[in-house]
Amino acid sequence: MDMVRLKFEFSKDSSGNCLVNYIKRNDGVLFNVDSIRKYVLFKYQYHYTVKTLSGSVLVIEHWFHDDTAEGMRKGFIEFNPNKFISEDDYYVLNGFLTVLGDDILYGANYFTNVFELVRWDLAIDFPELRDNMYLVKDKRNYQYINGRGGVTQYLGVRNSGGFVKLYDKTKESKLNETVTRLELTFDGYDYPTLPQVYIKRQQQRLTLDLNDTQLVLVDLLNRLDPHEKTVYFNRLGRVLRNKLKDAVFDDHQYEYDFQAIYNLIDKLNQLEKGYIDPSPDMGATEFHDSENLTFD
Numbered sequence: 001m002d003m004v005r006l007k008f009e010f011s012k013d014s015s016g017n018c019l020v021n022y023i024k025r026n027d028g029v030l031f032n033v034d035s036i037r038k039y040v041l042f043k044y045q046y047h048y049t050v051k052t053l054s055g056s057v058l059v060i061e062h063w064f065h066d067d068t069a070e071g072m073r074k075g076f077i078e079f080n081p082n083k084f085i086s087e088d089d090y091y092v093l094n095g096f097l098t099v100l101g102d103d104i105l106y107g108a109n110y111f112t113n114v115f116e117l118v119r120w121d122l123a124i125d126f127p128e129l130r131d132n133m134y135l136v137k138d139k140r141n142y143q144y145i146n147g148r149g150g151v152t153q154y155l156g157v158r159n160s161g162g163f164v165k166l167y168d169k170t171k172e173s174k175l176n177e178t179v180t181r182l183e184l185t186f187d188g189y190d191y192p193t194l195p196q197v198y199i200k201r202q203q204q205r206l207t208l209d210l211n212d213t214q215l216v217l218v219d220l221l222n223r224l225d226p227h228e229k230t231v232y233f234n235r236l237g238r239v240l241r242n243k244l245k246d247a248v249f250d251d252h253q254y255e256y257d258f259q260a261i262y263n264l265i266d267k268l269n270q271l272e273k274g275y276i277d278p279s280p281d282m283g284a285t286e287f288h289d290s291e292n293l294t295f296d
Helices: 017-026 069-073 087-104 169-173 202-206 212-222 226-234 238-249 258-272
Strands: 003-009 031-037 044-052 057-064 074-079 116-126 133-135 142-147 150-155 164-168 180-187 197-199 252-255
Touching: 003 087, 003 258, 017 031, 017 087, 044 074, 044 087, 057 069, 057 087, 069 074, 074 087, 116 258, 133 150, 133 164, 164 169, 169 180, 212 226, 212 238, 226 238
Parallel strands: none
Antiparallel strands: 003 074, 003 116, 031 044, 044 057, 057 074, 116 180, 133 197, 142 150, 150 164, 164 180, 197 252
């Protein structure tokens, strides 16, 4: 899990008093807060960016400016569960969920949903070079960008359910290890169309009877966007296509671990009740060197 947004609505008798008092008591002690108030129609007026002493960040916004009593009580909290796994950071996050719960429902029992899940991101890390992976275009908006951060493919609309990003996490975060990351955005509990993701079978090429020129051609074709690869491959002669097709298209399709996703959804359901799992696997489902990394 990479990012979670939970929306809420304060009680008529509160209007966020518990939240404000909690921030006043602990700002500069448990965390540091940057607060901004904006008077923009159809935007949230109050913005709090909370940074823990270790650098983890959560965002709270409330008082939706739409000139209604309901809008004044609306808000959301957004955070990355992967960043709040230390004891101190967990304490801060749990504190905010608790005081927001006090503002939302006085005396709410454990089985009452305090928050409503709006959106969350699933992140899957692969111990693969970015050049060795690609996703297939579908009916969603598609972008292929080759920039300083390496190759990035996008499907869908940013900040909306069904948005997909496949990118070079090693370059983006300046990591020492090799990581390609797949990110998928979920709207609440609605399942988006999961993209088809492939890992190139490098070893397969070594067993084929290809000369150096043909191997170079295979490498060049596999550097292209999947659609472009098909277009250029079809421009080759029939004999050469038959010779190269196993090396160009015989790749592994990634199979999603649905049980791992269901486990995360169960934890999200607990978050809606204002409870966060203190275990370090709350936000992370590791696919490195895992049996979960399966293929057709």
